Amino acid sequence: MSEANYQIQEKELIESDIAEYLNRHETKDLLRLLTCGSVDDGKSTLIGRLLYDSHMIYEDQLEKVAKDSKVYGTTGEDFDPALLTDGLKAEREQGITIDVAYRYFSTDKRKFIIADCPGHEQYTRNMATGASTCNLAVILIDARYGVIRQTKRHSFICSLLGIRHVIVAVNKMDLVDWSEQRYNEIVKDYNAFVGRLGFSDIHFIPMSALKGDNVVEHSDNLSWYDGPTFLHHLENVNIATDRNLIDMRLPVQYVLRPNLDFRGFSGTLASGVIRIGDKVASLPSRQESKIKAIYGPDGAIQEAFAPQAVTVTLEDEIDVSRGNMLVPVKNIPHIGNEFEAMVVWMHEDAAKSGKSYLIKHTSSMVPGVLSSVRYKVDVNTMKREQDDSTLQDSDSQEARSLELNEIGRCHLTLHRPIAFDSYERNRTTGAFIIVDRMTNVTVGAGMIIDRIVAKEKNAAPVSKNIVKSDSLVSAEDRQNLLNQKGSTLWLTGLSGSGKSTVARQLERELTDMGHACYILDGDNVRHGLNRDLGFSAEDRSENIRRIAEVSRLFNDAGIIVITAFISPTVQDRKGAREIIGEGFVEVFVDTPLEICEQRDPKGLYKKARAGEIPQFTGISAPYEPPVNPEIVLNAADAPVEDSVDAIVSKLRDDGIIG
Template sequence: MAHLDDLIATDIHAYLRAQENKSYLRFITCGSVDDGKSTLIGRLLYDSKLIYEDQLASIEKDSKKSGTQGDKIDLALLVDGLAAEREQGITIDVAYRFFSTDKRKFIVADTPGHVQYTRNMATGASTADVAVLLIDARYGVQEQTRRHAFIASTVGIKHVVVAVNKMDIVDFDQSVYNKIDVEFREFAKDLGFSDITCIPMSALDGDNVINRSEKSEWYNGPTLLGHLETVDVDSVSMDAPFRLPVQWVNRPNLDFRGFSGTIASGTVSVGDEIIVVPSGKRSTVKEIVTMDGNREIAREDMAITLTLNTEIDISRGDIICKTDAPAEQSDQFQARIIWMSENRLFPGRQYLIKTANKTVPASISKLKHRIDINDFSEVAANTLELNEIGVATISTTAPIAFDAYTNNRNTGAFIIIDKQTNATMGAGMLDFSLRRAKNVVWQDLDVNKAARAAQKAQKPALLWFTGLSGSGKSTIANLVDKRLMDMGRHSYTLDGDNVRHGLNRDLNFSKADRIENIRRIGEVCKLMTDAGLITMASFISPYRAERQMARDLLEEGEFIEIHVNTPLEVAEKRDVKGLYARARAGEIKNFTGIDSEYQAPENAEIVIDTTAMTAEEAADHIVGYMTERGFFNIGE
């Protein structure tokens, strides 16, 4: 399938060695819908003689059935492999294709143009060296053109080819080409691209794709393939600091201990002095082991195993660096986020952050702003919607080793994962560590939680009361507090209404504000538990994710979820505060149970059915639960 080469027939080993020594170029095709991305890739493969005969026969057959080019072969079908793509004539998923020429090997990603699949385009762009941005000569720079250019810039692509396609439809009018060239360069002047190369072409007919077209004698630049074969993308990555994220500690026997992974950037040689982040341990490289034998030097993208001259502790998730340029580590960052989920981003909610080699719980501390891709202005925002891009601060539960994304795309990138569903919610680029992360350290205290709890002769606990408004949470929590007081216990009640008079008076009742409300309360409860107290927290807390976040802040067994399970119709009949009536009348928005959902606990430690139990009985049941599990009279 590779390009024609006499060595294939005369010396296959020499041919394979030649292929191995060629450089790789990863590029994407992107742009607005129907600008000809799939056709362009098909044309590259077709004109390069890189299609098997049976593939060509199949495409010719499918062209008659699903093609859009009349009697001509529809080259877009070479990469639009999904049935839905062929039926609709659009690209939905990212399609990757490999091909090779005499000068270089290529991996091309055909990314979708439709706005609802922007997340797929961002995925394809995340590993690309060059973006081929197609523009329909008839329509010029479109909104999706700008969006894709901005995303390409955001994910660190430095080289852009502006393929002004369908020039055949406008008779290769130079003025049309010049106008698009000027318009795009003006738009992209602040995007940080190293170079922008504009090429007039017709992907359908092959003009200026591989061969120079006689229809554009006024154009003196390279063809698309000519440019892709010569663009320099290797020098920067070779000069980058060495990074090896450790994926596996390779210990096949007692005589061998190596550290395996794929080099994220830079080069390493036998004898180099290395440092391990985060431990700071140092050693020197003894061997560089690969599946093809040992090497004296290895570079970016190579899968290797390092052995060292001294025994030091290295684990999966560590990053091996050279001592002259170690990676940073922090637990608080500023980052740019591309949101890829139809479920909105909510600051304060806990997610999982996965970097090149480590996964840690984290939350979006603050969404600073959303970026308008049309003019790059900063727009105030509380959440991010599907395909939106924003700048935020992130807090992780444990430090991670990283580089700023602008310096290293591999160790500066991350994805955001939903803790409940494990779905990928977004992708991000780390900008820098926040100064407060470096200046603020944990202060060890001589009097700890165990000492405070022993003084009070009780185990600290957080009783988390959750249920609909009017379910009876506050009434039951108040009765439990009184019983604990009578027993000589040390307790305190945090009530949802009361904290909104002070600590959370700045928050409203949107979903984002509700999440932040519970995040703050969870942190307060953690401090009160650390003080050795038994704390009652009475909050609707409608979302499982935030209740889980509060649970995760505490030690095993300290969080006791109490579901005050009152049916909506019963709570609404009580309506002591008249809130349901106002919500039904439309006077209160985002009211739980009416126009905002309540996610009932699935595995609560205690469930109180208020239709079968009085508040007094419920309080006795809760105190009995704690007595049976030894929360009282510790050390007495």
């Protein structure tokens, strides 16, 4: 529908049925987005052009901007769209964005709230604030300069804040003569580094925000581009699946007692759906009851979903108060007083390990201690910074600090337990802010990783009163008994490469030869030993560490262990080799990605391509092939029997089996 026809229909609807007009606009889908990019990439200009070309600016605003364009504008005497959003006097004088500017507009399909975020590194906290509630990020790239440090920094922060949808706006195409070749170079460069981030939907659009090309209308200057315009993509991007409607979480904000006969619990649903008759538990006490009634703004309702504000009553008189959380009996989040989180520090006074703060989580305020800053992240390179210069001594890891605008992984300990999810699963129950106890100022914001406190490699055991004991049976005794040496065959490769197939056939062959062996398979282990681990980088590393420890115990018993794990990083496999020792045999199942994707035995590649599985190795996360593996198997062409024979031959050559 053209803009003119839309305006005519709106006018007719206002005259004929004002109630229907108001209801139509009230029930529109809402998309929250932010714009980010380097200084002068055109963030404010893009928003101003979008508002201007979609006729969302009042005449008095246009008149004022036209006057300001002559004083503060960067386009000479011409209209400067950036001044529609750069509202602060300092922003207009410097020609930059300093604070987050929010703008609202609406089309016939959707309502929008735009956060125009600053590009300077010293305003990282402002950008994190703007990104925390957004569904989509618009990352602008100046076509003249391409992907730069700020591009990577903003992409990392957007990923950290849980944004899944990204529009990469390749701006100022008019300054590179509308070059398709230059556009393709930028697309290639951006895709090369973004694979390690958790975006499920990335869309590239070439444009000129100043001139309006591909912002609202298609541009003849970019005829080689056949994708949607910027506004069209905003109106049609699917965000419905982003909302967590599985895990019902109702943080209680207020206990409503209008009279002696009514006791309701009010709050905004953080996620999920709640219905009359649902069995719920009050956390952290775990007392159970059923939903008796649900009340919305207009009275009693049968069900509600996030992010509706509701009041519920229960069938039983159980203890529920502000700060508690109502959840399904069979779907309970983590409950504990320790967790790890990525923290963005927002105050001039540095975060200090061991200092006490107030932790504001959903509707509860709990005293807690910032136990340690495990590491900081360089937001420009996305690499960890080991701040060893701040350590009190060579054995201490407790003295690291976070300065203003820095981001780090921290371990927090609260004075009492709370109910929480990981931020990746739930952006409400997985987020918190840190408040200074003396000044009551918000000094930091955090995203919970998990309740598991990952340990440093080679760290000492938590328990101090333990001593390793020796066995009366030596390694030689076990070798003579079993006629073999304990060892671990570490099969690594992409999903679908054939690791498990080779491992199972090898186990059958060795058993038939009279050798004691056992398979540790990735999926099987995650059903038991590692059921508490997810697929973040930290959880993957912990998964490999635990498997290596178990393998070493098997090897001490003289058993041959066969593992089948993707184990995508060289560092993790190196750690496994150090734990297991000389019995470690690395086997690289070298199958090309295209072959693995054709096989796709579990349908995982298809889901990864659709954005349903973030951080999937080979698609959205990298795989680092072994540098010097003991065995390389070509499982794409060779029969599985040939692969098994190659491994058995190696075991004989090394004296592991006779």
